Amino acid sequence: MEFNEKQISIINTAERLFSINGFDGTSVRDIAHEAGINVAMISYYFGSKEKLMEAVFEQKTSKMRLKVENMLQEEKLTNHEKVNILIEDYVDRFLSQPQFHKVMLLEQLSDKPGGIAGMIDELKKRNLALIKKLIQEGQKSGEFKKNIDIALMMATMVGTVSQMIISRRFYREVNNMEHLPEEEFTNYIRKKLCAHLKNLFKSTLTNEEKK
Amino acid sequence: MEFNEKQISIINTAERLFSINGFDGTSVRDIAHEAGINVAMISYYFGSKEKLMEAVFEQKTSKMRLKVENMLQEEKLTNHEKVNILIEDYVDRFLSQPQFHKVMLLEQLSDKPGGIAGMIDELKKRNLALIKKLIQEGQKSGEFKKNIDIALMMATMVGTVSQMIISRRFYREVNNMEHLPEEEFTNYIRKKLCAHLKNLFKSTLTNEEKK
DNA sequence: TAAATTTAATTAAACGTTTGTTTAGTTTTA
DNA sequence: TAAAACTAAACAAACGTTTAATTAAATTTA
Numbered sequence: 001m002e003f004n005e006k007q008i009s010i011i012n013t014a015e016r017l018f019s020i021n022g023f024d025g026t027s028v029r030d031i032a033h034e035a036g037i038n039v040a041m042i043s044y045y046f047g048s049k050e051k052l053m054e055a056v057f058e059q060k061t062s063k064m065r066l067k068v069e070n071m072l073q074e075e076k077l078t079n080h081e082k083v084n085i086l087i088e089d090y091v092d093r094f095l096s097q098p099q100f101h102k103v104m105l106l107e108q109l110s111d112k113p114g115g116i117a118g119m120i121d122e123l124k125k126r127n128l129a130l131i132k133k134l135i136q137e138g139q140k141s142g143e144f145k146k147n148i149d150i151a152l153m154m155a156t157m158v159g160t161v162s163q164m165i166i167s168r169r170f171y172r173e174v175n176n177m178e179h180l181p182e183e184e185f186t187n188y189i190r191k192k193l194c195a196h197l198k199n200l201f202k203s204t205l206t207n208e209e210k211k
Numbered sequence: 212m213e214f215n216e217k218q219i220s221i222i223n224t225a226e227r228l229f230s231i232n233g234f235d236g237t238s239v240r241d242i243a244h245e246a247g248i249n250v251a252m253i254s255y256y257f258g259s260k261e262k263l264m265e266a267v268f269e270q271k272t273s274k275m276r277l278k279v280e281n282m283l284q285e286e287k288l289t290n291h292e293k294v295n296i297l298i299e300d301y302v303d304r305f306l307s308q309p310q311f312h313k314v315m316l317l318e319q320l321s322d323k324p325g326g327i328a329g330m331i332d333e334l335k336k337r338n339l340a341l342i343k344k345l346i347q348e349g350q351k352s353g354e355f356k357k358n359i360d361i362a363l364m365m366a367t368m369v370g371t372v373s374q375m376i377i378s379r380r381f382y383r384e385v386n387n388m389e390h391l392p393e394e395e396f397t398n399y400i401r402k403k404l405c406a407h408l409k410n411l412f413k414s415t416l417t418n419e420e421k422k
Numbered sequence: 423t424a425a426a427t428t429t430a431a432t433t434a435a436a437c438g439t440t441t442g443t444t445t446a447g448t449t450t451t452a
Numbered sequence: 453t454a455a456a457a458c459t460a461a462a463c464a465a466a467c468g469t470t471t472a473a474t475t476a477a478a479t480t481t482a
Contacts (some may be wrong), residue, residue, distance in 0.1 A: 006431090022321055024235035028468060038433055043469055102320055108377050109313055109320075110233055121381055128385060151382050152375075152407050159370025160363075166319050170332055171362055174339060196363050203414035217457090239442060249459055254443055 003059065007045050010035050015056050019099035022106050023053060050115065053107075057116050060100045061123060064093060068127075072134060079138035083205065086131070087197045091161060095190050098165045105162060128154065138205070145207045153204060157197055164189060214270065218256050221246050226267050230310035233317050234264060261326065264318075268327050271311045272334060275304060279338075283345060290349035294416065297342070298408045302372060306401050309376045316373060339365065346416070355416045364415060368408055375404060 003011065013035040017026040028049050032039040046052040071077075071085060094101045107116040131150055138144035164171065168189075172178060177185055214222065224246040228237040239260050243250040257263040282288075282296060305312045318327040342361055349355035375382065379400070383389060388396055 020321065022233055022235055022317075024233055025321060027466075029466085039468085040434090040470080041432070044431080049468065105377070106233070106317070106320055109317055110231065110236060124378070124381055125385070149403065149407070151385055152371075152403060155374040155378065155382070156367060156371045156407070156411070159372070159374030160367045161370070162374065163366040163370030164363075166316070167335070167366065170335055171366070174336070174362055192360065192363060196360070196367070199415065200367070200411055204410065238440075240440085250442085251444080251460090252458070255457080260442065 003055070006037070006041075007055075008059070010037065010042065010045065010052070011056050011059050014052055015060070015103060016099055018053070018056065018106070019102035023049075023103075023110075028052075053116060054119070056100075056103065057107075057119055060097070061119075065126075069130065072130060079134060079141065079143050080202075080205075082134055083138075083201055084198050086134075087157065087201065088194055090157060091190055091193045091197070094161050094165065095186055095193075098168075101162065101165055105166075124154075135205070144205045148205060153201065156200060160197060161193060164193060214266070217248070217252075218266075219270070221248065221253065221256065221263070222267050222270050225263055226271070226314060227310050229264070229267065229317070230313035234260075234314075234321075239263075264327060265330070267311075267314065268318075268330055271308070272330075276337075279341065283341060290345060290352065290354050291413075291416075293345055294349075294412055295409055297345075298368065298412065299405055301368060302401055302404045302408070305372050305376065306397055306404075309379075312373065312376055316377075335365075349416070356418045359416060364412065367411060371408060372404060375400060 010031065014026070014031050017030055017034065020026075021030075028042050029039055031052075032042060042049065042052060046055055068086070068089060071089075072082060074082075077085070104116075104120060108120055110117075128151060131154065135144060135148060135150055139146060139148075171189065172180075172185060177188070180188070221242065225237070225242050228241055228245065231237075232241075239253050240250055242263075243253060253260065253263055257266055279297070279300060282300075283293060285293075288296070315327075315331060319331055321328075339362060342365065346355060346359060346361055350357060350359075382400065383391075383396060388399070391399070
């Protein structure tokens, strides 16, 4: 789907407001006002508020697909390195687009199966399949141990990052980092999160040294 | 705060609908209808929809406070055992009240600081303080290693469980467990989650064997 | 190229619903 | 018989969407 300049402006505004106030908590009048357009333009361009939401999802996910798939086929990297790159990619992506992440969480929470929730499930399935293949190759080569619940590990990765975005302010406060500029703090938790997740994955995927 | 039978019935209905449709997505008429009462009773008993939400939170959190605090003071247990019990408690609590967990997530996502979000932050702070003390004692006794980011570990625990509740259906599907009764499946992920989190905490908290 | 015509973009206003809350009156309980 | 519990109806405000009219852009015709 291709969107013109004005449509993209609407999509971006909608994304921001949805992430702050939720889908039901955001009115089309709010969106129109902040985007500087007439309310009717939303129906005109997207058909409905619901369809606008789908356009937001479409716009934000379509870009990030190919990148990962190419990386996984890179032959120079060990499977372990690929896992680490995946972690870095994931953390990066969602720290730079926390608003969209929130919208996705909100949509998953209100699990009326139709619409966005289904699109998210498909996205997850594709990602799960890619990672599954990666892990299995690592198991063949002896890098990773057997009996790994990949979906459970994904839940840990996704969940930890989500929780960090949700409780960002809380984390900032308990670490006495209110003085840091927003950007520096983002960088700080990016590093923290990456290191933390890499450690978790390492100890879960590889055989522990015999004690 | 004490609630009579009818009020509790309203609170429980509200909790369920809020967790499915969100705060804004649930109308007081929906709640009244499903609870079998007149719309006006909600204002009559709680004052407003917002206050009803606070009552839901109050009702659900007030019970679960003392239990943990008593356990932590038990002297027969090692700090490591206490950590494991905390994990089991947490997983148990939220698998048996997934609806309320969803309501809390929804409230945290719409981070208008007033109201529920503030109450949740306080709850988190109290929990963090308790765990911090526990970890520090484990560090003194040599059970745990130094330089542990406790808030980050909490994010992993809370996040993993959240993610599991959010994507319960997805997890069920990719593991081909659609045939299992709901209750058995809950039991299955309870065990899985506990074992998983215990492993994660063990390898994060304790010194790894020298490789 | 200039005028005419068609298509697309944009607007203010109105539509019918639904929202949370209040009122004024009735029934039940103490 | 006074207080509490409960009801149906009404309230103004906000909701998503549609309509009908107007302006801007693109295309066709002369």
